Amino acid sequence: xxxxxxxxxxxxxxxxxxxxxxxxxxxxxxxxxxxxxxxxxxxxxxxxxxxxxxxxxxxxxxxxxxxxxxxxxxxxxxxxxxxxxxxxxxxxxxxxxxxxxxxxxxxxxxxxxxxxxxxxxxxxxxxxxxxxxxxxxxxxxxxxxxxxxxxxxxxxxxxxxxxxxxxxxxxxxxxxxxxxxxxxxxxxxxxxxxxxxxxxxxxxxxxxxxxxxxxxxxxxxxxxxxxxxxxxxxxxxxxxxxxxxxxxxxxxxxxxxxxxxxxxxxxxxxxxxxxxxxxxxxxxxxxxxxxxxxxxxxxxxxxxxxxxxxxxxxxxxxxxxxxxxxxxxxxxx
Amino acid sequence: xxxxxxxxxxxxxxxxxxxxxxxxxxxxxxxxxxxxxxxxxxxxxxxxxxxxxxxxxxxxxxxxxxxxxxxxxxxxxxxxxxxxxxxxxxxxxxxxxxxxxxxxxxxxxxxxxxxxxxxxxxxxxxxxxxxxxxxxxxxxxxxxxxxxxxxxxxxxxxxxxxxxxxxxxxxxxxxxxxxxxxxxxxxxxxxxxxxxxxxxxxxxxxxxxxxxxxxxxxxxxxxxxxxxxxxxxxxxxxxxxxxxxxxxxxxxxxxxxxxxxxxxxxxxxxxxxxxx
Numbered sequence: 011x012x013x014x015x016x017x018x019x020x021x022x023x024x025x026x027x028x029x030x031x032x033x034x035x036x037x038x039x040x041x042x043x044x045x046x047x048x049x050x051x052x053x054x055x056x057x058x059x060x061x062x063x064x065x066x067x068x069x070x071x072x073x074x075x076x077x078x079x080x081x082x083x084x085x086x087x088x089x090x091x092x093x094x095x096x097x098x099x100x101x102x103x104x105x106x107x108x109x110x111x112x113x114x115x116x117x118x119x120x121x122x123x124x125x126x127x128x129x130x131x132x133x134x135x136x137x138x139x140x141x142x143x144x145x146x147x148x149x150x151x152x153x154x155x156x157x158x159x160x161x162x163x164x165x166x167x168x169x170x171x172x173x174x175x176x177x178x179x180x181x182x183x184x185x186x187x188x189x190x191x192x193x194x195x196x197x198x199x200x201x202x203x204x205x206x207x208x209x210x211x212x213x214x215x216x217x218x219x220x221x222x223x224x225x226x227x228x229x230x231x232x233x234x235x236x237x238x239x240x241x242x243x244x245x246x247x248x249x250x251x252x253x254x255x256x257x258x259x260x261x262x263x264x265x266x267x268x269x270x271x272x273x274x275x276x277x278x279x280x281x282x283x284x285x286x287x288x289x290x291x292x293x294x295x296x297x298x299x300x301x302x303x304x305x306x307x308x309x310x311x312x313x314x315x316x317x318x319x320x321x322x323x324x325x326x327x328x329x330x331x332x333x334x335x336x337x338x339x340x341x342x343x
Numbered sequence: 344x345x346x347x348x349x350x351x352x353x354x355x356x357x358x359x360x361x362x363x364x365x366x367x368x369x370x371x372x373x374x375x376x377x378x379x380x381x382x383x384x385x386x387x388x389x390x391x392x393x394x395x396x397x398x399x400x401x402x403x404x405x406x407x408x409x410x411x412x413x414x415x416x417x418x419x420x421x422x423x424x425x426x427x428x429x430x431x432x433x434x435x436x437x438x439x440x441x442x443x444x445x446x447x448x449x450x451x452x453x454x455x456x457x458x459x460x461x462x463x464x465x466x467x468x469x470x471x472x473x474x475x476x477x478x479x480x481x482x483x484x485x486x487x488x489x490x491x492x493x494x495x496x497x498x499x500x501x502x503x504x505x506x507x508x509x510x511x512x513x514x515x516x517x518x519x520x521x522x523x524x525x526x527x528x529x530x531x532x533x534x535x536x537x538x539x540x541x542x543x544x545x546x547x548x549x550x551x552x553x554x555x556x557x558x559x560x561x562x563x564x565x566x567x568x569x570x571x572x573x574x575x576x577x578x579x580x581x582x583x584x585x586x587x588x589x590x591x592x593x594x595x596x597x598x599x600x601x602x603x604x605x606x607x608x609x610x611x612x613x614x615x616x617x618x619x
Binding site for chain 1: 515517531
């Protein structure tokens with residue numbers, strides 16, 4: 011249970027096309043992440059799956075059944091919102107029990123399920139509190155609790171961590187991953203943060219301007235990006251793009267090389283001067299102005315004693331160059 | 344940002360505020376004072392403010408001559424009835440305008456409010472005839488219906504502004520949680536909007552209580568509320584200012600007391616959403 015298939019799904023708002031024909035199959039038990047810049051349509055796509063928006067055309071099938079026109083409540087999905095969307099007038103316990111109450115479950119069974127969910131999410135001491143008395147992380151856990159008690163066929167997450175501070179985000183990220191390991195339920199997760207996408211996903215769907223740019227596992231996207239957009243979006247710091255003579259020398263319109271795939275080598279082909287150096291201890295990031303190429307970002311492991319104004323020569327690692335044609339499509343090696 | 348305000352400036356501003364407050368309150372105060380005067384004292388061209396012969400005679404007379412409790416009961420039924428009926432209609436209406444607005448929602452709201460810009464007397468004849476033909480003349484049911492319609496635009500408008508403050512995601516969460524439209528409004532929206540609904544209710548009870556155009560024109564004896572009770576002491580009786588004042592005081596006392604106890608709620612409700 012938990013297979014979602016989108017065929018030619020389109021959505022426009024007032025004549026403006028937001029989703030431009032999406033075909034996508036989400037397997038049962040998969041953790042799928044929709045990632046892309048803001049305004050790319052990823053949240054809209056999630057809301058279409060949830061049933062909170064109506065599709066303009068195309069079909070959405072859940073577990074083999076056409077759900078395109080089903081109301082949200084009858085799709086068997088649960089959603090966790092960015093703002094948590096807890097019911098402020100209900101206690102934590104009542105919030106978690108709400109979907110069960112709506113389903114007409116007997117009170118004792120509700121209580122049993124709420125207690126079980128609270129135990130999993132470490133919310134037992136807070137069951138009688140109001141959402142306003144909880145921290146951001148706890149609120150997010152209540153929202154997740156409200157989603158898991160329903161035992162949905164799939165979970166939908168709409169940027170659930172973007173209101174949390176950095177440290178909490180990392181730990182909640184791990185909690186959600188653990189939850190997926192233990193429940194083995196399909197999860198569809200929307201984020202603009204590519205680190206979240208890379209760390210959590212079985213499958214990443216990169217969206218841009220209402221279209222799918224590429225679908226693949228995190229490492230597939232990292233190793234073999236299909237086009238310039240995916241190449242630039244996945245990976246941090248961003249991939250360096252080189253145009254002009256250097257690219258032409260490799261028979262490409264644009265040459266891409268990741269900062270971690272450039273070595274500092276005494277006899278390297280690229281000569282330049284260090285502009286900015288960032289020393290993190292574990293890594294050193296250099297912005298190097300290379301003659302005839304332009305600025306390149308270089309990630310060197312460990313501490314490298316180079317500073318502003320130092321001359322440096324660089325060598326790209328063999329086989330780690332990405333070549334793109336004039337249309338931005340990757341050229342097979 | 345804190346600003347330095349000198350004591351003398353504060354004193355002047357306070358004095359002006361009190362002055363304006365008293366100016367607004369003075370007619371009510373004068374009415375109450377007059378109700379304790381004799382008829383002769385009431386029309387004295389050189390009235391004394393507090394030093395006159397205080398008397399309860401007007402209240403005795405008014406009580407003897409009219410059925411205060413009957414009118415009071417009519418007022419309660421009409422004010423509460425029209426407000427509750429209005430809320431019943433307005434909550435779903437405001438819900439749809441706030442959460443599933445169409446292209447013309449703003450125009451619709453403006454149009455509804457525009458009905459309040461026409462003088463009521465403009466529709467007196469048709470409404471009077473309708474009430475007569477349906478047998479609702481001088482009945483509480485008729486007045487409840489008319490006052491519901493009269494105040495509905497304000498109720499919808501007020502609720503709409505409160506509902507706009509409620510994040511739509513919470514209602515979407517309810518929908519995802521399996522709530523039907525009815526459950527969504529009953530279990531999620533309404534409890535969250537209680538402060539707004541309460542102040543709408545209070546304001547409309549006050550408006551309906553004080554409404555005098557329709558209550559005077561569509562009633563004779565059976566359904567006459569307190570407004571008609573006051574009116575019965577005006578022109579036909581001649582210039583009996585003291586009795587008129589006593590009747591007015593008795594008519595406004597209940598709503599004044601209600602307003603006094605709920606002023607916190609009222610002020611909060613009316614300024615809710617004004618500052619974000």
